[in-house]
Amino acid sequence: MFCLSPPVLWPDRRCSPQIISWKLNNVGMHPTAEQYLIFHKFGHQLDSAENKERLIKEYQDRLQSKINAKNLRRYVEAFLKRSDLSGRLESKLKVETLLVTGAKASHVHTVHTMHQNCNKQKASLLKIDDVGDVLAECPEKFAQSLQLFCKGLGVLTSLPLSGIDRQRTFSGSSTDEEARPRRQRTMSMEEYDTPNLRRFSFSSTQQTAN
Numbered sequence: 001m002f003c004l005s006p007p008v009l010w011p012d013r014r015c016s017p018q019i020i021s022w023k024l025n026n027v028g029m030h031p032t033a034e035q036y037l038i039f040h041k042f043g044h045q046l047d048s049a050e051n052k053e054r055l056i057k058e059y060q061d062r063l064q065s066k067i068n069a070k071n072l073r074r075y076v077e078a079f080l081k082r083s084d085l086s087g088r089l090e091s092k093l094k095v096e097t098l099l100v101t102g103a104k105a106s107h108v109h110t111v112h113t114m115h116q117n118c119n120k121q122k123a124s125l126l127k128i129d130d131v132g133d134v135l136a137e138c139p140e141k142f143a144q145s146l147q148l149f150c151k152g153l154g155v156l157t158s159l160p161l162s163g164i165d166r167q168r169t170f171s172g173s174s175t176d177e178e179a180r181p182r183r184q185r186t187m188s189m190e191e192y193d194t195p196n197l198r199r200f201s202f203s204s205t206q207q208t209a210n
Contacts, residue, residue: 037063086117097123098149100142102131124149 037059097118101111108127115125126145131137150156 086113089114089117089123090119093119093122095122096149096153098126098146099123100126100134100145101128102134102137103127103129104132105134106132 099111099115099118101108105111111125111127115123126142128134128138128141134142144161147156147159147161151159151161
């Protein structure tokens with residue numbers, strides 16, 4: 001989720017992680033750190049968000065009341081000390097991998113860079129349009145994509161696909177509780193794969209012939 005293998009460059013040194021780490025250690029939570037964290041959280045989503053002020057206010061309140069500045073400094077320092085994994089991904093990545101990002105995420109270009117360096121037979125990229133924070137803005141779409149990815153690997157095959165299989169299990173009655181026409185139940189993919197033994201039974205034909 002928002003995977004970053006190469007280092008992230010910051011053109012504005014006032015918002016660089018190094019400066020933010022120093023201020024968090026010596027000043028505590030401050031507007032520069034809030035600005036950086038808001039952009040890191042929402043990316044370009046705020047450019048067109050109708051509830052922009054409310055989103056910022058709620059996140060600022062959370063930063064000021066629930067997040068420890070010293071712990072946050074340690075997180076920023078760990079972020080700065082990350083090793084560049086780009087050159088080792090193609091040879092070292094041995095498992096099936098799903099990279100997920102939003103098209104409006106703050107570091108979407110670095111996720112693309114990571115995918116370009118991966119073994120394409122092992123890594124898949126999911127980029128969701130018009131989204132900055134995938135888990136916060138479209139968890140249902142992400143859940144469906146993750147389930148399809150797992151089913152493609154042969155796991156979670158019996159788990160109903162979120163939001164889709166439920167539509168296939170409507171009751172067979174023609175109207176709902178408000179007397180509106182109800183969509184008739186259709187067969188699921190598993191039911192299509194189950195052989196219908198009655199089609200291969202000749203008992204009724206043999207009895208008729210006798």
